[in-house]
Amino acid sequence: MTRHHKQERHQALIEEIEKNPFSTDEELAQRFNVSVSTIRLDRSNLGIPELRERTRAVAHEAYDTLKSLEEQEVIGLLTELKVGQMGRSAMLIEENMVLDKARVARGHHLFAQANSLAIALVDAEAAVTGSVDLKFLRPVHLGETVIAYGKVIKRKGNKYWVDIKAQVNQEDVLIGHWILFGFKAEINL
Structure with missing residues (x-):
């Protein structure tokens, strides 16, 4: 060459x-x-740097801005977050996440990644999911990396409308529309 x-x-x-x-x-x-x-x-x-180092560097900045979740509560790896605006996470589908016979990801893992990203976008101390309109578009296979993109579409008071799209190799695998509620966390010791 x-x-x-x-x-x-x-x-x-x-x-x-x-x-x-x-x-x-x-x-x-x-x-x-x-x-x-x-x-x-x-x-x-x-x-x-190699993938592991690039991932660490990108994720470090995103986790610093988390408000509504603790770091360990995020499913997947949070890679970008602008609270109240948009975010992105990545999740590698591993052996313990797939159905034994079909070798595709269990739906609750994909939902958990998308749901935790939606909650992370809420500009409040804590947040809960009110409702979700969700579509799985294709199975996700062992070894594939799912990139979820989230965007706050609208906010009214403590109510948030969030769209999430998850992709594998830029092909949509899940799309959903969330309604979430933000609130002040109560600490009971």
Whole structure:
């Protein structure tokens, strides 16, 4: 490969990782039609950390802004959060999350990721889900990473309307509309 192509690939790699910091080396290799070792060498030359480090850096900022949940209550990894506006989380589907026979994610795991993201968007000390209109669009398989996007559509007093969309490789797998209620937390010791 000529130097010119390498420079173009480097620029495209930087842009792709900025757009989706959770891309694995394998996904990037497939996207750029090169070997995984080439992607790793490119990342190293460009000073781009491996997936685990990129994920940690992105998540650290998001968790600092959490209001309505504790960090351990978030299902998946919170990667972006602007309370009262929008957020994003990622969840890798692991062995303990799938149905034994079908090898697809159990629906309650996908719902839990989306629901905790919706609650995290509420600008209050605590929040509860009032109602949800939810559609599962396709099964999610073992090893796939689900990226959930949430956006506050409307707020009236302590009532929030939130839309959540979950995707795998930019394909919708779940969409839902939440109504949530924010309130002041009571501490009973």
